[in-house]
Amino acid sequence: MIWNEKAECMSRDDLEEIQLKRLQDVVHRAYQNVPHYHQKFEDIGVFPEDIQTLEDIGKLPFTTKDDLRQVYPFGMFAVPKKDIIEIHTSSGTTGKPVVSGYTLEDIELWSEIMARGLTMMGIDEEDIIQNTHGYGLFTGGFGVHYGAQKMGSTVIPISTGQTRRQIEIMNDFGTTVMIFTPSYGLYLSEVAEEEGFDPTNSQLKAIGFGAEMWTDEMRKEIEKRFGAPAFNIYGLTEIMGPGVAVECQQQNGLHICEDHFYPEIIDSKTSKIMEAGQTGELVLTNLSRQGMPVIRFITKDITRLNYDVCGCGRTLVKMDRITGRSDDMLKVRGVAVFPSQIEKALLKIDGVEPHYQIIVTRPNRLDEMEVQVETSPILFSDEVKEMVAIKNKIGSYIENEIGLRVNVTLVEPKSLPRSEGKAVRVIDKRNLY
Amino acid sequence: MKIKQLSIFLENKKGRLWKALNTLAEGNINIRALSIADTSDFGILRLIVPEPEKAKKLLEENNFVVKTKDVVAIELLDHPGGLSDVLKILNDSDINLEYLYAFVHEKKDKAIVLLRTDNLDQLIGVLNEGGTSLVPPEEVYDL
Numbered sequence: 001m002i003w004n005e006k007a008e009c010m011s012r013d014d015l016e017e018i019q020l021k022r023l024q025d026v027v028h029r030a031y032q033n034v035p036h037y038h039q040k041f042e043d044i045g046v047f048p049e050d051i052q053t054l055e056d057i058g059k060l061p062f063t064t065k066d067d068l069r070q071v072y073p074f075g076m077f078a079v080p081k082k083d084i085i086e087i088h089t090s091s092g093t094t095g096k097p098v099v100s101g102y103t104l105e106d107i108e109l110w111s112e113i114m115a116r117g118l119t120m121m122g123i124d125e126e127d128i129i130q131n132t133h134g135y136g137l138f139t140g141g142f143g144v145h146y147g148a149q150k151m152g153s154t155v156i157p158i159s160t161g162q163t164r165r166q167i168e169i170m171n172d173f174g175t176t177v178m179i180f181t182p183s184y185g186l187y188l189s190e191v192a193e194e195e196g197f198d199p200t201n202s203q204l205k206a207i208g209f210g211a212e213m214w215t216d217e218m219r220k221e222i223e224k225r226f227g228a229p230a231f232n233i234y235g236l237t238e239i240m241g242p243g244v245a246v247e248c249q250q251q252n253g254l255h256i257c258e259d260h261f262y263p264e265i266i267d268s269k270t271s272k273i274m275e276a277g278q279t280g281e282l283v284l285t286n287l288s289r290q291g292m293p294v295i296r297f298i299t300k301d302i303t304r305l306n307y308d309v310c311g312c313g314r315t316l317v318k319m320d321r322i323t324g325r326s327d328d329m330l331k332v333r334g335v336a337v338f339p340s341q342i343e344k345a346l347l348k349i350d351g352v353e354p355h356y357q358i359i360v361t362r363p364n365r366l367d368e369m370e371v372q373v374e375t376s377p378i379l380f381s382d383e384v385k386e387m388v389a390i391k392n393k394i395g396s397y398i399e400n401e402i403g404l405r406v407n408v409t410l411v412e413p414k415s416l417p418r419s420e421g422k423a424v425r426v427i428d429k430r431n432l433y
Numbered sequence: 434m435k436i437k438q439l440s441i442f443l444e445n446k447k448g449r450l451w452k453a454l455n456t457l458a459e460g461n462i463n464i465r466a467l468s469i470a471d472t473s474d475f476g477i478l479r480l481i482v483p484e485p486e487k488a489k490k491l492l493e494e495n496n497f498v499v500k501t502k503d504v505v506a507i508e509l510l511d512h513p514g515g516l517s518d519v520l521k522i523l524n525d526s527d528i529n530l531e532y533l534y535a536f537v538h539e540k541k542d543k544a545i546v547l548l549r550t551d552n553l554d555q556l557i558g559v560l561n562e563g564g565t566s567l568v569p570p571e572e573v574y575d576l
Contacts, residue, residue, distance in 0.1 A: 382500050
């Protein structure tokens with residue numbers, strides 16, 4: 001099944017025609033209605049009429065997360081505030097969050113792209129979707145919800161947590177589709193086993209993954225435990241939310257809704273556009289969004305675009321699942337964490353040396369984060385209880401900063417590796433890439 | 434009557450204790466008494482050495498974190514109940530020990546116990562009143 005065959009299977013020529021028309025429109029709207037863009041365009045001397053072909057997008061300035069933060073909270077809105085009917089934000093872990101505003105039309109667009117995605121996963125109006133993504137400022141919960149409603153399937157907005165309840169509902173309601181992050185899925189399967197519920201014998205037929213990076217081994221493991229195929233869902237708050245790209249039955253890449261999001265791959269070092277098929281940083285432009293059009297947003301996600309015709313019949317370009325980040329952002333239990341936040345927390349504590357190392361592991365299917373901190377003469381106490389109190393203090397400062405509990409380990413001075421250039425702050429042992 | 438003890442931070446990891454002790458061995462420093470407090474990820478090594486300042490400097494040069502702490506040494510007859518009699522005195526005076534460790538004085542056939550509280554002067558006063566014999570630093574360093 002294809003949700004919108006006209007849009008998803010059109011010829012490249014037709015698609016490019018639509019893309020150009022929409023690009024010209026969005027650039028015009030941004031220039032006219034968003035002072036930040038107006039200024040950025042003027043600064044480099046580029047104007048809406050300079051966009052004559054799709055390649056001309058290269059003339060436009062990039063938008064970074066910093067741009068979006070600078071205009072916090074509503075500076076990116078391109079419509080009067082009364083037309084914004086919903087707001088979401090990014091987790092805001094590095095300073096102010098990024099605010100994303102949606103008009104009624106935008107919410108309809110979001111529903112449309114997510115409905116396409118759920119259909120790609122083989123879901124239809126007969127299905128019961130248990131959505132374990134959080135409902136709130138995070139876009140994950142609502143994005144899936146809107147798509148499911150648009151399609152006419154039944155959505156259970158259970159949100160994250162209440163794991164035993166999740167199992168009970170899967171069993172009692174006969175859930176046919178689970179939406180979860182891979183690590184939560186693994187945890188769910190363990191609790192299911194404890195509760196004597198076997199998902200492989202349930203009515204489950206598809207799983208949607210989001211918000212986390214994962215490996216093929218992880219996908220296979222989850223598919224085995226749940227007895228259903230798992231599909232990747234990609235999205236980001238800055239651009240819209242989940243549904244920007246979703247995987248089809250071929251399970252070898254995610255179709256980007258190119259008629260609404262224009263993708264480019266750039267070289268992280270030179271910012272030059274790379275040729276099709278090369279791996280680099282994904283840049284996305286909103287082509288049809290009304291409330292907050294974002295132009296050439298640098299996602300910092302590393303991927304590759306594949307324009308070959310897909311076995312599913314869709315002509316929309318496919319991106320590989322994200323294979324890395326161009327910055328040092330980590331996703332731990334689905335939460336974005338930057339090493340700089342750890343550093344910020346540590347520097348608030350008297351006597352803590354700014355030498356630290358973050359070790360991320362996944363010992364029992366759930367992410368664990370250890371922060372190693374060097375002891376100093378000021379921190380060191382002759383008494384065990386004092387030392388434990390210091391460890392707890394460091395732990396709570398970090399938790400305040402990132403919203404996650406971490407294990408703090410005190411190590412000897414000068415025992416963490418020093419390097420000439422950029423220090424190796426993070427050791428990720430989860431093998432995600 | 435206070436004795437200088439060195440407290441050294443150790444990661445709970447293979448070879449760390451050896452590294453600390455080897456540093457002292459190479460500095461030709463003999464250890465008179467030793468105790469370790471350990472937790473799952475770190476330990477505190479407590480040492481009595483003849484020249485605490487010299488040993489501290491040497492350890493610090495080798496990147497150890499070292500603190501000097503005062504402790505009190507008492508001498509006990511090496512027989513059952515020797516230590517509990519002293520602890521009763523402390524208990525009756527409402528003194529809470531942070532830690533203690535003991536070793537045997539070979540020359541005298543007596544037990545030496547090192548005690549640490551947050552108020553050492555009070556501890557010394559109570560011990561004196563209770564008739565416990567305190568061991569002067571020179572003797573402890575020279576055991």
